[in-house]
Amino acid sequence: MPFWEKIVNLSPVATFINIMDVLLVWFVVYQLIKVVKGTKAVQLLKGIFVIIIARIVTEVFGLATLGWMMERVIDWGFLAIIIIFQPELRRALEQLGRGRLFARTMMDEEQERKRLIEALSKSVxxxxxxxxxxLISIEKETGLNEYIETGTPLNSDLTSELLINIFIPNAPLHDGAVVVQRNRIAAAGCYLPLSESPFISKELGTRHRAAVGLSEVSDAITIVVSEETGAISIATDGDLNRGLSIEEFEIRLRHLWFGATTNQENTSKWKWGVKRNG
Structure with missing residues (x-):
């Protein structure tokens, strides 16, 4: 077993270098996948995968003509990729020259978080x-597909303008909840489970009961704007935080959604039926 003998006979330094080599390759591949995620290059990767599978099938079953075609596609495929994705490749090389290829993803994530918080804050x-x-529910770890299926699919970017238009009175989708999934509006007009807790104040309506009900069966964050008073509330883990100012809302939402904490975060929890600021 020469292969295993080589591994056993490797020095600790050589073993460490090989492990680091493999980890670096995986890191580069992972970062490249994050860069192309959400772009049309993803469809290209799917196409390449299909071609590779087809080439393997032709070898297994001895399909000479189809195999010859797949070989020609693979031979010229690299050149075709360079021509088709020349703008994307040039942009990636420019970022690499500026040292921003791998730093870009973290910066993009932070910008996306900021955009989402601003969109929700502005609309609320x-x-x-x-x-x-x-009534807006944000999916976290627990899937909300069963509730998304009860509404109208949208799969659109989360923007303040779209959220406001959805909830305008007498709009087709203003009844029910908007469900946010993976930073996008998955559906509107969704039905959420109503809480049966006897501790919820009688003055609270269906929206608040639905928000608490969803928080009892999932880890979702549900935002409620009262139609009667305009009060802003957030329901999580079976608790309803009522009467939040817009500043408190932003801080709490950022903390619950992204785990961010600030020195300004001093919002206390207000249980069902407790009313703030009158």
């Missing part, structure tokens, strides 16, 4: 001032 603030009722 707008609706609260005008007493437009709203």
């Amino acid at each position: 603030n707008y609706m609260a001032k005008r007493r437009i009722g709203a």
